[in-house]
Amino acid sequence: MIYEILNKIKEFDTIIIHRHKRPDGDCIGSQFGLKYFIEDNFPEKKVYAVGDQVPEYLSFIGLSDVVEDHIYDNALTIVVDTSVKDRICDDRYLNGKYCIKIDHHDDSDEFGDIQYVNEKAPACCEIITLMFNKWRLPICQKAALALFTGIVTDTGRFQFRGVGSTTFNAAGILTDTGIDTSYIYTKLNLKDINSIRLESYLYKHMKITKNGVVYMHFTKRIMKKFKVTQDEAAALVSCMSSFRHHPFWITFVDYPENIRVRLRSRTIEINEIGRKYRGGGHLMACGATVYNKKEMKALLKDADSLLERAKNEIEGLE
Ligand SMILES: [Mn+2]
Structure with missing residues (x-):
């Protein structure tokens, strides 16, 4: 070929x-x-x-x-x-x-x-x-x-x-x-100073679900406050890649018409969630789109139970 x-x-x-x-x-x-x-x-x-x-x-x-x-x-x-x-x-x-x-x-x-x-x-x-x-x-x-x-x-x-x-x-x-x-x-x-400031905000304000999925929602208000674009906010997904005992992390970024999601994992396959919410990509790095807070919560619930299942199946998951 x-x-x-x-x-x-x-x-x-x-x-x-x-x-x-x-x-x-x-x-x-x-x-x-x-x-x-x-x-x-x-x-x-x-x-x-x-x-x-x-x-x-x-x-x-x-x-x-x-x-x-x-x-x-x-x-x-x-x-x-x-x-x-x-x-x-x-x-x-x-x-x-x-x-x-x-x-x-x-x-x-x-x-x-x-x-x-x-x-x-x-x-x-x-x-x-x-x-x-x-x-x-x-x-x-x-x-x-x-x-x-x-x-x-x-x-x-x-x-x-x-x-x-x-x-x-x-x-x-x-x-x-x-x-x-x-x-x-x-x-x-090279990093932009605004992104670095937002990164430090992320470490302070990120949330963790019951079973340990780390996530951050970059709202319109936050991005305006830190003067960053949606792409710059979404790029910060990589900042959450090395938290011990938290092998699965997510960012949500507000867009005018929807909320775009980036899902990442170190050890478990997560793309079934990306696919369920109008997205896809790689097994351990994929995207999705949700339309409101309610759907965001539903996605987080699915992510949390996926991590719970993985923890039960994989011994010593870090
Ligand atoms: Mn590529």
Whole structure:
């Protein structure tokens, strides 16, 4: 299948790469890694990376291109790091002549003429790196920098389950290009002072359910007070990842039309709850959407009983 993808890239003069909404490091890395790689190996082609604004902490990788509608007429579209159709940013991916999906999530929607999905890969950037490597085409430093960033962010700095020789091999291929990985970490580690203040508020005000699910609700009022965006608030979910005896934690973030939920766990599979509440994702990191406090309570009740069951089943769960 990867050679079919290469043939399609060779066939089209215009390639437009799409990503998911609310982009993270892996989807920006995949998108720009692909863009820079194609531009470097096929300089005659026009390659665009579309989507809403790239978050500031990832803007060192690249900024979105603005693409007029007519450019889609004879274009190949590639959608990266996105499992379901309604998460794709910019519906015009449908307007191209041919569409390729490259992804690593389960719970997938069918879309695209070619679907290249590996649920075992901890990052979409890993899939793309190994694909480039099999094509035996050079990976330029700009592409390597983007792809390495995606692997680093989606694996929690190589700490998540699923990281093994395949991931290290992909990372090795990228570092062999001579990129400055310490520059990447420096960029990724920068924090905004408002977020740090909100983080300290979180440690003070987070709540814990009967069986130990830690959660925080970032209301409109709190986000306004700390001058942070919804994305910045939601990113603080990772601050709750290391509390002993609390292997399951959740953030709720108010949006004008709903409350978005991030569910995370160290040891137990929690994505059944994400799916029950209009979401999904990975087994131990997924999202959901609720519409009011009542539903939020119901979700927390489900989360609490899931953790209770897990504690009974798994001895020494920390
Ligand atoms: Mn990803």
